[in-house]
Amino acid sequence: MTLFEIDKAILDFEFDIDEETGEILNANALDELHMARDAKIEGIGLWIKNLQAETEAVKNEKDAMAERQKRLEKKVESLKGYLTYALAGEKFSTPKVAMSFRRSESVHIEDEHLIPDEYMNITIVKKPDKKVLKDALKEGKEILGAELVTKQNIQIK
Numbered sequence: 001m002t003l004f005e006i007d008k009a010i011l012d013f014e015f016d017i018d019e020e021t022g023e024i025l026n027a028n029a030l031d032e033l034h035m036a037r038d039a040k041i042e043g044i045g046l047w048i049k050n051l052q053a054e055t056e057a058v059k060n061e062k063d064a065m066a067e068r069q070k071r072l073e074k075k076v077e078s079l080k081g082y083l084t085y086a087l088a089g090e091k092f093s094t095p096k097v098a099m100s101f102r103r104s105e106s107v108h109i110e111d112e113h114l115i116p117d118e119y120m121n122i123t124i125v126k127k128p129d130k131k132v133l134k135d136a137l138k139e140g141k142e143i144l145g146a147e148l149v150t151k152q153n154i155q156i157k
Contacts, residue, residue: 001036001040002040003037003040003041003044006033006036006037006040007037009033010030010033010034010037013029013030013033015027015030083099084101087099087101089101128146133146134148
């Protein structure tokens with residue numbers, strides 16, 4: 001039974017009352033529904049905790065792998081530099097590996113503040129400052145396109 005179905009069953013619950021004694025005959029059934037609801041909520045909460053732990057583990061592993069990738073890339077560049085120095089532009093070839101050089105050009109920027117504006121890309125990013133907006137809205141200002149929303153954030157520990 002889903003949580004939705006349990007809640008519906010609780011809302012739709014009708015008591016069976018013995019007309020002679022006035023005793024409620026099915027009170028245990030309502031208690032069982034409430035216990036099933038509590039168990040379902042607990043199970044979902046535990047599932048969320050497990051997912052959060054797994055998310056954190058995946059994030060940590062991702063960070064560790066990214067760090068490992070950076071170290072490997074630096075090692076590759078270092079070894080390429082070493083071979084470039086050792087070969088001094090000469091070709092090298094064996095049955096297992098072949099190395100050669102090709103010319104390329106790149107621009108090295110010594111001080112970008114000295115470069116004239118005609119050679120600069122200008123990028124302007126315009127986005128709302130949520131902290132300033134929040135403070136203004138809390139002060140009672142009305143701002144078209146923004147509103148202060150109060151949320152209920154669940155904490156699972």
